[in-house]
Amino acid sequence: MKYLATLVALLLPFQLFAQFYMSGNQQLVVDAVKEAMFISRQSYSLVEKSDNAAVAADDAQELGVQYTLGVKLLGGICLNDVAVRPWLYDGNFAKYSDASRPVLRPGAYVEVADTAKRGGLQYESATCVDVIKDMLYWFPTNSFGAQGLRPDTTLGDKEGWLVWLSAKKVAQKESFGAPQFVAYKKNFTINNVNNSFIIDAPNAAKDLLGAIYVVPAVTEIGTIEFRLCGIVYPEKEGWRLYSPFFRFGAVSDHFVLPECLLSGAEGSAAGSAGEEDKKKSN
Numbered sequence: 001m002k003y004l005a006t007l008v009a010l011l012l013p014f015q016l017f018a019q020f021y022m023s024g025n026q027q028l029v030v031d032a033v034k035e036a037m038f039i040s041r042q043s044y045s046l047v048e049k050s051d052n053a054a055v056a057a058d059d060a061q062e063l064g065v066q067y068t069l070g071v072k073l074l075g076g077i078c079l080n081d082v083a084v085r086p087w088l089y090d091g092n093f094a095k096y097s098d099a100s101r102p103v104l105r106p107g108a109y110v111e112v113a114d115t116a117k118r119g120g121l122q123y124e125s126a127t128c129v130d131v132i133k134d135m136l137y138w139f140p141t142n143s144f145g146a147q148g149l150r151p152d153t154t155l156g157d158k159e160g161w162l163v164w165l166s167a168k169k170v171a172q173k174e175s176f177g178a179p180q181f182v183a184y185k186k187n188f189t190i191n192n193v194n195n196s197f198i199i200d201a202p203n204a205a206k207d208l209l210g211a212i213y214v215v216p217a218v219t220e221i222g223t224i225e226f227r228l229c230g231i232v233y234p235e236k237e238g239w240r241l242y243s244p245f246f247r248f249g250a251v252s253d254h255f256v257l258p259e260c261l262l263s264g265a266e267g268s269a270a271g272s273a274g275e276e277d278k279k280k281s282n
Contacts, residue, residue: 026161026183026184027183029161029163029183029214029226030163030181030183032226033149033163033212033214033226034112034113034163034165034181035072035111035113036071036072036073036148036149036212036228037069037070037071037072037112037163037165037212038069038070038071038072038109038110038111038112038144039067039068039069039070039109039110039111039112039167039176039209040067040068040069040070040079040083040107040108040109040121041065041066041067041107041108041109041110042065042066042068042079042082042083042084042086042104042105042107042108043062043063043064043065043066043086043104043105044056044062044063044064044086044087044090044102044103044104044105045057045060045061045062045063045102045103045105046060046061046063046096046100046101046102046103047060047100047101047103048099048100048101049099049100049101051101053103054103055103055104055105055106056103056104056105060105062105063087063090063092063093063102064086064087064089064090064092064093065086066082066083066086066089066090067169067209068080068082068083068209068210068233069165069209069210069211069231069233070083070109070121071148071149071212071228071231072144072147072148072149073138073148073149073151073228074146074147074148074149074150074151075140075146075148076123076138076139076140076141076146076148077121077123077138077139077141077143077144077148078131078136078137078138078231079136079137079139080135080136080137080231080233081134081135081136081137082233083107084128084137085102086102086104087102106120106121107120107121107123108120108121109121109143110176112165112167112176112179119143120143121141121143122141122142122143123139123140123141123143124139127139127140131244131245131247132242132244135233135242136231136233136242136244149212149214149226149227149228150225150227150228151227151228151229151245151248152214152215152217152227152228152229152245152246153245153246153247153248154246155190155191155192155246156189156190156191157187157188157189158187158188158189158190158213158215158229159185159187159215160185160186160187160188160213160214160215160216160229161183161184161185161186161213161214161215161226162183162184162185162186162199162211162212162213162232162241163181163182163183163211163212163213163214164181164182164183164201164202164205164208164210164211164232165179165180165181165208165209165210165211166179166180166181166182166205166206166207166208166209167179167180167207167209168206168207169207180205182202182205184202186199186213188213188229188230188241188243190229190230190243190246192246195242195243195244195246196240196241196242196243197240197241197243198235198238198239198240198241199232199238199239199240199241200238200239201238201239208234208239210231210232210233210234210239211231211232211239211241212228212230212231212232213228213229213230213231213232213241213243214226214227214228214229215227215229228245229243229245230242230243230245
């Protein structure tokens with residue numbers, strides 16, 4: 001029996017075995033990057049189509065609460081479309097859409113590092129930059145002191161780490177249980193054509209919110225920095241890694257998005273329900 005158990009363990013792929021045990025290297029990666037991940041809470045309210053409100057009033061009814069993975073990227077935050085346009089992912093929205101339009105309510109966050117700090121997300125919809133149209137957005141914000149991961153803006157072969165976040169929401173409460181992290185090594189080749197990949201989630205993890213893909217970079221003698229190379233979000237029944245940051249060009253300590261991205265910035269996060277064929281439901 002002992003020999004059989006040993007054989008099974010040896011045959012397990014590394015990334016599956018890592019779900020049950022994290023080595024020192026895996027824990028080191030998690031400790032280095034977990035503060036860059038947070039849980040975004042975003043809801044919306046409805047107003048009459050003739051109402052010009054851009055933000056929901058305090059006494060307006062809250063609808064369609066969505067919880068998603070947020071990522072601190074140097075100078076701001078990355079959010080996916082579920083956080084930016086939560087009504088498109090709310091099955092109840094369709095029955096109100098003829099007479100009403102959605103407006104965002106103030107966003108909030110829960111940090112998932114050693115302390116479960118929470119607060120309001122401070123950003124303006126008008127500053128929204130479409131990193132990937134209708135999927136991934138970047139907002140400049142001081143909510144986290146403008147701190148975050150530096151993006152990896154290079155193409156080529158990547159030998160990095162996928163770091164998954166799972167957090168179970170406590171029923172009927174605005175809180176989450178202790179977050180869990182799963183980290184394992186994964187290699188990708190990223191170029192102008194291939195920079196989005198369907199990937200498997202770790203089988204042992206439940207209540208997954210997503211993952212980040214980080215790659216190590218030696219910045220000076222004795223110093224390694226983990227840079228954000230991609231973000232993993234759910235797609236239909238699976239998960240997809242998006243790695244668009246090569247579009248950012250060179251990145252300095254004072255990170256500024258290039259003009260090619262800023263010129264496409266638009267305030268699509270509030271006041272627009274989008275086309276009917278974009279509507280989705282959970």
